[in-house]
Amino acid sequence: MIWNEARECMSRDELMTLQGERLVQLVKKVYHSVAYYRKKMQKEGLEPGDIRRIEDLSKLPFTTSEDLIQNGPFEFLAVPQSEIIRYHSSNATTGTELIIGCTRDDIEIWAECVARCIYMAGLGRNDTIQIAHNYGLFTGGLGAHYGAEKIGAAVVPSSTCSTDRLIKIMKEIHVTGIMCTPSYLLHIAKAIRNVREVGNLKLRAAICGMEIWPEKMRKEIEEMLGIRTHDVYGLSEFAGLGVACDCEYHKGLHVQEDFFAAEVLRKNSNILVKDGEKGELVFTTLQREGTPLLRYRTGDIAALTREQCGCGRTTARIDLFGGKTNDTIVIRGVSVFRLQLESMFAGINDVHARYLMRIYRTAGLDMVDVMVGLDETQELLLAQEKDFVKIKVTAAVRNLIGVTPNVLFANTEEIARMARGVSTVVDERSYR
Template identity: 50%
Template sequence: MIWNEAKECMSRDEKIVLQGARLVKTVDRVYHSVPFYRRKMQNIGIEPGDIRGIEDLERLPFTTKADLRENYPFGLFAVPQSEIIRIHASSGTTGKATVVGYTRKDLDIWSECVARAFTMAGVSKDDIIQVAYGYGLFTGGLGAHNGAEKLGATVVPMSTGNTKKLTTMMVDFGATAIACTPSYLLHIAETLEENGEIDMIKLKVAICGAEPWTENMRKQIEAKLNIHAHDIYGLSEIMGPGVACDCEYHKGLHVYDDHFLPEVIDPDTLSAVAEDELGELVFTTITKEGIPLLRYRTRDLTSISYETCECGRTLPRISRFKGRSDDMLIIRGVNVFPSQVEAALLEMGETSPHYMMIVDRANNLDTLEVQVEVNERFFSDEIKELEKLTKRIEHSLQQALGIAAKVKLVEPKSIERSMGKAVRVIDKRKLV
């Protein structure tokens, strides 16, 4: 099923015309309504009339998270406050929060984008879906909730915080779908197993997002719960969940580029990279009213393909994220992403996907320790067996990362579980 076939299967030529018209309108609006953008464009000698279509996109200035924080709270809003009917804000750990506002039209578009994504994942009006993202200023809960209602599904607004109650209702209500972070879904699976309820659920699909996860983790989730798991992507600055999602073929996330115009650039040179080449994802919102953004640098590292998908959609597809250009670790001169560690551990099969990377510095040399949970069926009290497993993991990480890491095996379920975004890295170098 396709929610909006006219837009999701539009020809490339038709799409370019639509995108161009919407981009021209957006640029004119922000120039005359947002002093920040007017100054930025004037500083580089650009006026709205210079932008005639998407071929002129690269002439526009970039926007960063720092720009949103410097204009805190409402400096980038393009409409009067009387037209803003909802506000969301990020829960960033450093600096001021990034604040975004939505008009009624923005919320309608957002709901449709999430409905498209859920339809892509196989959810319909006949499903009962538990929304286990956090509600409140975080966009995940309300974004998924409104999209599911737009679709016509029965919504159970679970939020996070009480996993036992969630699993009880999953069984009692016969929930067939769930929206949550992938790490929390693994915790839910563990709880179902512990309570002997894993065979009592009717779950068939999960829509997971809000944190990077690997293809191996998706397969593990599907095997544990006997479901189909889909990757949904979004960020509050652009809209929230529903900017992109993967279909049943899992060959990239389809971007709704009739609303969000994507680019992939080299984060150092800021020039566009070739199709299918790794770079930083950049978005320009071309229908958003409350806080339209020009060329927003997401810091997410991906590649993009414009080839028509097997599912029939002509939407561009971004590859599963390798990491972020701003949370990439540089250890002894080597670029390291947590997702590389996760992929290496899951390939082994003897460990769980729960791990913690601890980066430190001793005698002016960076050190990396990876704490790894061992699967219960492989956990042994025999020191020799644990030593052998430790060496195998260290070898696997050496191959994956290109640097040596000290591995510390820990007991099953000893690493703290998260009901939101999983914390995978402690970098003590930054605390000195």
């Protein structure tokens, strides 16, 4: 099923012409309305007139998440604030939020992208789609929601309900599709199996994203539930869920190239790699009005292919490898810099203790333990003091990543041993 054949199946030549036209418009716009880009372009002796076709993309300056963070919430807006109808945010380093503004057209395009992904997964207007992504500043929930609504499917916004209730509703109203993070889907799949409800469900397909999942996990879910699964890509910082999705051939994720120009650069350099080679994924938002971005360095490691796919779509595909060029950790779909976690711990004052954060998976779900080292004076041993520490640490972690940690007490030596004397954050999960 192809949602927008005219766009998803156009010839590569037509697509590049379209991308070129949009790039020319984009560069004019950001040059005149975003002081940050104007300065950057002027510094490199570039004028809007120098950009005439999509091949000129490589002349343009890059944008990093640090650029967005350091310049505050309004610096990158290319339209007056009155045209913004939605703000989204990705968690950012201490001090400033990384905030993105969307116009009405941006929301419309976002819904269009997600609608294409839903069709790619074989779901359509007669389906009932349960959305278990977090709705809020995070772009998973509302992105999935608007896309599903656009195709005319019935949406079941199950973002805040318990897994038990989610399964109960899934059964009662004959849900046929689900959208959530892959780790949560595995968790749901196990719960469904435990209550022996697999045979009583009408679930046919799942579209999972905002997190890297290994092939093994995918197969495990498909076998447990007897459904198809599809991988969807997006990043809150630059466009939200729906930038790319994989079709029934599962040979990489089709990029919505009329809206996003994709490049892959050699790690820590500015050199483009050849198709099929691994590197850092870079996106330019060709039609975004609120917060348009030139060559946004996603930090994600991927390879690009432009070979045509058996599904008939002509769009380039990306193969994601789950690594990050920068020191980012993704916990339940939320990206945080390792540095943010470290400085969060440093910021827990009133409490004198050593911390170690352990990230691992149980039943496919990301779990966070925070171990607090008891200091030698043992003053923390008092139950009431411990409760105080627990509350402080729980609040700080939840504030930063939205996950409630298990807070455990350990002796400082044990912590030093686990951290191998260096890090306060130990990520025990392994991907592919």
